[in-house]
Amino acid sequence: MTTDQQNHPNTRMSSHILVIDDEQNYLLLLETLLDDEGHVVTALQNPELALAYLEESEVDVIITDMKMPKLTGQDVLTHVQKNYPHIPVLIMTAYGSIDAAVVAMRHGAFDYITKPFANDELILSVRKAVQLSQAQRRYRLLSENLEQRYGLHQIIGRSKAMLRVLDMVDRAAPSKSTAMITGESGTGKELIAKAIHFTSPRKSGPFITVNCMALNPGVLESELFGHEKGSFTGAVARKRGRFELAHGGTLFLDEVGELSQDLQVKLLRVLQERSFERVGGSEPISVDIRIVVATNKDLPTAVQSGEFREDLYYRLNVVQIPLPPLRERREDIPLLAAHFLKKFTEENASPIKGFTSDVIDYLTAYEWPGNVRQLENVVERCVVMAGDDMVRVEDLPPEIKDEEAQFKSAVDLLPSRLNLADTLEKIEAALIRRSLVQTNFVQVKTADMLGISKSLLQYKLKKYKLTGN
Numbered sequence: 001m002t003t004d005q006q007n008h009p010n011t012r013m014s015s016h017i018l019v020i021d022d023e024q025n026y027l028l029l030l031e032t033l034l035d036d037e038g039h040v041v042t043a044l045q046n047p048e049l050a051l052a053y054l055e056e057s058e059v060d061v062i063i064t065d066m067k068m069p070k071l072t073g074q075d076v077l078t079h080v081q082k083n084y085p086h087i088p089v090l091i092m093t094a095y096g097s098i099d100a101a102v103v104a105m106r107h108g109a110f111d112y113i114t115k116p117f118a119n120d121e122l123i124l125s126v127r128k129a130v131q132l133s134q135a136q137r138r139y140r141l142l143s144e145n146l147e148q149r150y151g152l153h154q155i156i157g158r159s160k161a162m163l164r165v166l167d168m169v170d171r172a173a174p175s176k177s178t179a180m181i182t183g184e185s186g187t188g189k190e191l192i193a194k195a196i197h198f199t200s201p202r203k204s205g206p207f208i209t210v211n212c213m214a215l216n217p218g219v220l221e222s223e224l225f226g227h228e229k230g231s232f233t234g235a236v237a238r239k240r241g242r243f244e245l246a247h248g249g250t251l252f253l254d255e256v257g258e259l260s261q262d263l264q265v266k267l268l269r270v271l272q273e274r275s276f277e278r279v280g281g282s283e284p285i286s287v288d289i290r291i292v293v294a295t296n297k298d299l300p301t302a303v304q305s306g307e308f309r310e311d312l313y314y315r316l317n318v319v320q321i322p323l324p325p326l327r328e329r330r331e332d333i334p335l336l337a338a339h340f341l342k343k344f345t346e347e348n349a350s351p352i353k354g355f356t357s358d359v360i361d362y363l364t365a366y367e368w369p370g371n372v373r374q375l376e377n378v379v380e381r382c383v384v385m386a387g388d389d390m391v392r393v394e395d396l397p398p399e400i401k402d403e404e405a406q407f408k409s410a411v412d413l414l415p416s417r418l419n420l421a422d423t424l425e426k427i428e429a430a431l432i433r434r435s436l437v438q439t440n441f442v443q444v445k446t447a448d449m450l451g452i453s454k455s456l457l458q459y460k461l462k463k464y465k466l467t468g469n
Contacts, residue, residue: 015039015040015060015061015130015133015134016039016040016041016042016057016058016059016060016061016240017034017039017040017041017042017059017060017061017062017063017126017130018042018044018050018053018054018057018059018061018062018063019031019034019041019042019043019044019062019063019064020044020045020047020050020062020063020064020065020068020073020076021043021045021063021064021065021068021092022045022046022047022065022068022069023045023065024045026065026092026115027043027044027045028043030043030063030122031043033119033122033123034126037123037126037127039126039130040238040240042057042059042237042238044237046070047064047068047070047071047072047075047076048070048071049236049237050064050076051071051076051079053236053237054080054083054084056239057237057239057240058240058245059084059087060087060130060133060134060137061087061088061089061090061126061129061130061133062076062080062087062088062089062090063089063090063092063126064076064077064089064090064091064092065091065092065093066091066092066093066094066100066104066112067093067094073091073092073093073104074100074103074104074107076089077089077091077104077107077108077109078107081107081108085108086133086136086137087133088110088129088132088133089108089109089110090109090110090111090112090113090125090126090129091104091105091109091111091112091113092112092113092114092115092117093112093113093114093115094114094115110125110128110129110132111125111128111129113125138204155188155191155192155195156332156335156336156339157329157332157335157336158331158332158335159324159329159330159331159332161324161328161329162324162329162332165192165321165322165323165324166195168319168321169192169195169196169199169321170199172196172319172321173195173196173197173199173200174200174201175319176290177290177318177319178271178290178291178292178293178315178316178317178318178319179193179196179292179293179318179319179320179321180256180292180293180294180295180316180317180318180319180320180321181193181292181293181294181295181320181321181322181323182294182295182296182299182320182321182322182323183294183296183322183323183324183325184296184323184325184371185296185370185371185373186326186370186371186372186373186374187323187324187325187326187371187372188323188371188372188373189254189294189296189323190209190252190254190294192294192321192323193207193209193250193252193254193292193294194207194252196250196292197249197250197252197290197292200250200290202248202249202250202290205246205247205248205249205250206245206246206247206248206249206250207246207249207250207252208242208245208246208249208250208251208252209252209254210223210224210242210251210252210253210254211254211255212253212254212255212256212257212258212259212263213254213255213258214255217260217262217263220259220263221262221263221266221279222235222239222241222279223241223242224241224242224243224263224266224267225241225243225266225276225277225278225279226238226239226240226241226243226244226278226279227239227241227278227279227280227281228278228279228280228281230280231278231279231280231281232279232280235279235280238278239278241278243270243276243285243287243289244285244287246287246289247287247288247289248288248289249289249290250289250290250291250292251289251290251291251292252292252293252294253267253291253292253293253294254293254294255294255295255296255297256293256294256295256316257295257296257297257299257302257308258297259308261309264308264309264312265309267312268309268311268312268315270287271291271312271315271316272315274286274287274288274289275287291316293316299313299317300313325368325371326368326371326372326374326375327367327368330364333363333364333368333375334360334363334364336372336375336376337355337360337363337375337379338354338355340375340376340379340380341354341355341379341382341383341391344379344380344383345383348383348384350383350386351389352383352386352389352390352391353389353390354390354391355390355391356390356391356392356393358392358393359382359391359392359393359395359396361437361438362393362396362400362401363375363378363400364437365434365437365438366400378396378397378400381397382395382396425464428460428464429460429464429466431450432446432450432457432460432461432464432466433466435449435450436466443457443458443461
């Protein structure tokens, strides 16, 4: 790739071509020809190393020699057809081995080229292979988009809290502004990030995810920015990072609050200049991406303590979308439970038809410290453990139906410093609300369940502005 192409923000990212040949002179020739055409080229002499390289790198087209030690071009083709069927493979062969190349064509090779080859012939064949690769990529992206928007992972919720979130997604999606999704663990922040991408003008581009907490800083830097061959021990070939792979689309940085100080500085530079260098590289690479981040961390507090850069926080927090915890959108719990039940009964070919009303009451009243993710896990467990065609109370895990465990989980969620009187009133209101749900809002039964008189219940309903009928 030329420097002009790297620096121009509107230039489409070139294709990545993997060349495999045990003859060094052909590797150098192909690398020069394809580089002049604007492609990113990875040239490897060892076919075994090349197959290992495919496991960690995105490749658009493969050019491989037919006759090599250890593995042949046919072996490479067979491996690619099995594991990466979307990558076109071009076979290079000497004139005397054309029959083998023809056989390779019958087994799925895109084209074959005889050595020595005419440069124009090679370039034309590569262009056609790149066109096919790009068309297949667009098809895969379209399929993934449809699945994300209309499949099992669509956003479910009719509560006012979720309707506000969806309205913010609709407003934020068309823009190029950085978005920050906040909320407790398990609330579905990645799902909201995907909704932003797949309802935006970038929906046909890639959606690339990075969990900033899952990797140590050194590995994460290479994952984000890529690296040059030989830049560190184990860097046997050039690797494109997630910023490059997200070109034309969206990069989602999950748990962004866990970034080290050094990576915070580098991320800030990308946001400011829209360019970066690979690890071990010096040439700036410009990208056209939208960045969406998520965190369950209190970043304003982290800024005050010096753990998170203030300038980076304001760069990221252009559009903030706060996700409510599940306990603040209880009316969505039956909808979510039914959705997960359908998902897991289909996956397990289970005859279960639904939940008993008692189960719905328990699910609705529980505090859900693990939010939607915990609810999904509980429903999956119920599908596995249910004894007949309905999920019953005895199928629920102990923490859901055990009142002492429920109380402890609720207390664990409270802040260490609080106003005792106000907190007790909130707990009392929550207990009354739960009893109302469990008795189908029959006040006599609710009062009996709580061990108080009906008149006292009516007083407290009025005090806490609760609907009692």
